[in-house]
Amino acid sequence: MVDLLGRAGQLEKAWEFIQKMPVAPGINVYGAMLGACKIHKNVDLGEMAADKLFDLEPEEGGYHVLLANIYAIASMWDKVAKVRNLMEKKGIQKTPGYSSVDFKNEVHTFFSGNTSHPQSDKIYAYLEELIDKIKEAGYVPDTSSIHDVEDDVHEQLLNTHSEKLAISFGLINTRPGTTIHIRKNLRVCGDCHNATKYISLVTEREIIVRDMHRFHHFKNGVCSCGDYW
Ligand SMILES: [Zn+2]
Numbered sequence: 001m002v003d004l005l006g007r008a009g010q011l012e013k014a015w016e017f018i019q020k021m022p023v024a025p026g027i028n029v030y031g032a033m034l035g036a037c038k039i040h041k042n043v044d045l046g047e048m049a050a051d052k053l054f055d056l057e058p059e060e061g062g063y064h065v066l067l068a069n070i071y072a073i074a075s076m077w078d079k080v081a082k083v084r085n086l087m088e089k090k091g092i093q094k095t096p097g098y099s100s101v102d103f104k105n106e107v108h109t110f111f112s113g114n115t116s117h118p119q120s121d122k123i124y125a126y127l128e129e130l131i132d133k134i135k136e137a138g139y140v141p142d143t144s145s146i147h148d149v150e151d152d153v154h155e156q157l158l159n160t161h162s163e164k165l166a167i168s169f170g171l172i173n174t175r176p177g178t179t180i181h182i183r184k185n186l187r188v189c190g191d192c193h194n195a196t197k198y199i200s201l202v203t204e205r206e207i208i209v210r211d212m213h214r215f216h217h218f219k220n221g222v223c224s225c226g227d228y229w
């Protein structure tokens with residue numbers, strides 16, 4: 001219910017719903033609330049949901065990053081720094097993001113900005129061309145995702161989030177028309193999600209990404225999640 005209301009932008013109603021729940025709301029409920037606050041840029045309710053999450057699961061870095069991201073979108077940089085400091089104090093480290101793809105009975109795993117794969121040169125060269133192509137089709141890189149799941153500014157500028165590398169590898173090594181299957185350990189960031197939609201369009205490939213939250217089925221420039229995840 002909270003997810004539905006949040007998705008529709010009815011954040012106040014979602015929050016009210018949480019207050020009236022006959023059972024104690026768990027991590028999933030507040031997590032959905034925080035996610036919705038990020039999408040609809042609501043700092044106040046986001047803070048309240050994050051407070052509850054930090055009580056329920058103080059060690060989870062993902063929620064801290066999500067809150068920092070809400071502040072970043074609102075250009076509240078002092079608050080972004082505060083969350084960072086809090087994470088440092090608690091010794092919370094972010095899980096490094098990685099994406100894997102199966103190929104010829106082998107699992108190929110890519111980390112963001114990583115260059116250790118034997119085909120690395122080829123993958124980066126291909127990705128560069130691909131980014132040019134999708135830009136022509138209308139893709140605009142989203143720098144607001146800088147503070148998202150894998151928030152290295154440099155990586156972001158280079159478009160090298162792990163799923164982009166995994167998708168490039170898949171495209172290079174399979175025949176035209178073959179569906180690409182990717183698994184990602186974290187949530188797909190907004191920019192990669194948008195880029196993947198365009199990649200499915202320009203390459204005429206179906207791309208299925210299983211991330212931390214759900215399956216995304218990209219086809220002809222749209223995703224099955226309807227841009228909500
Ligand atoms: Zn990304």
Ligand SMILES: [Zn+2]
Pocket residue numbers: 193215216217223224225226227228229
């Ligand atoms: Zn999606």
